[in-house]
Amino acid sequence: MNRISQIELDDHNLPPPTPEIEQERRVAIFDLIEENSFQLPPREDRAVPQGPYHLGLAIRDKRLVFDVGTEGGDKAAEFHLSLSPFRQVVKDYYQICESYFTAVKTLPPSQIETIDMARRGIHNEGSRVLQERLEGKADIDTDTARRLFTLICVLHFGG
Numbered sequence: 001m002n003r004i005s006q007i008e009l010d011d012h013n014l015p016p017p018t019p020e021i022e023q024e025r026r027v028a029i030f031d032l033i034e035e036n037s038f039q040l041p042p043r044e045d046r047a048v049p050q051g052p053y054h055l056g057l058a059i060r061d062k063r064l065v066f067d068v069g070t071e072g073g074d075k076a077a078e079f080h081l082s083l084s085p086f087r088q089v090v091k092d093y094y095q096i097c098e099s100y101f102t103a104v105k106t107l108p109p110s111q112i113e114t115i116d117m118a119r120r121g122i123h124n125e126g127s128r129v130l131q132e133r134l135e136g137k138a139d140i141d142t143d144t145a146r147r148l149f150t151l152i153c154v155l156h157f158g159g
Contacts, residue, residue, distance in 0.1 A: 001051045002039035004144075005071060007032060009151060010058030020101050021154055028150035037141040040068065040077055049076040057148075059083070059155050066138070079137045083156070086133075089126040090156045096122055123149060 007029055011017075017025065038055070040048045049070045056067035064086070068077040096119045103112045127145035130152065134140060140148065 002037060002139075003052050004032060004036050004038045004055045005052035006054040007151070008054070008056045009155060010056060010060075010065075011155060014155070017154060020097070024097075024150055025154045028147045028154075032144065032147040032151075036144040036147065037139075038144060039139040041136065041139060049074060051076075057151055057155060064152060064155070066134075068138070077137070079134075081133045085129050086126065086152060086156065089122060089129055090153050093119070093122045093126060093153055126153070 009025070038051065038053060040051075040053075042048055052071055053076060054069045054071065056065070056069070058065045058067070060080075062083055063080040064083055066077070066079050066081070068075075070076050096115065100112070100115045100119050103115050107115075123146060126149040127142060130149050131140060131142075131145045134145075
């Protein structure tokens with residue numbers, strides 16, 4: 001029950017993604033729906049609706065918005081996170097991804113592996129930042145944080 005069963009990105013105001021970014025998005029959403037851990041922590045003033053949850057992600061007014069609903073359509077939670085803590089790690093991630101996509105086309109496997117290790121390291125850092133920012137709002141595991149960070153990058157790309 002402590003999981004996301006559906007995810008929707010509000011990207012209607014964003015430029016169209018590149019084919020590489022669109023592929024990253026599809027894979028992240030598929031993997032996230034297949035396996036994730038997402039739990040809203042108990043609140044003193046009200047009961048926490050049970051999952052599975054529908055999650056909407058958007059960037060509004062320079063803030064990352066998590067809109068969490070139940071499968072029945074009721075609002076479960078909404079929280080807004082500043083994008084500031086994500087700016088540098090997203091920028092670094094996009095730069096290393098560009099290098100990676102270029103390397104795949106032109107470099108030998110040993111050099112691609114080095115760039116991919118750096119890419120994973122930056123991705124892990126972004127996931128860690130996300131888990132810290134969600135503390136007290138939602139409990140997520142590392143794999144869920146990684147997939148959500150990928151989706152944040154997709155939104156940030158145009159935001």
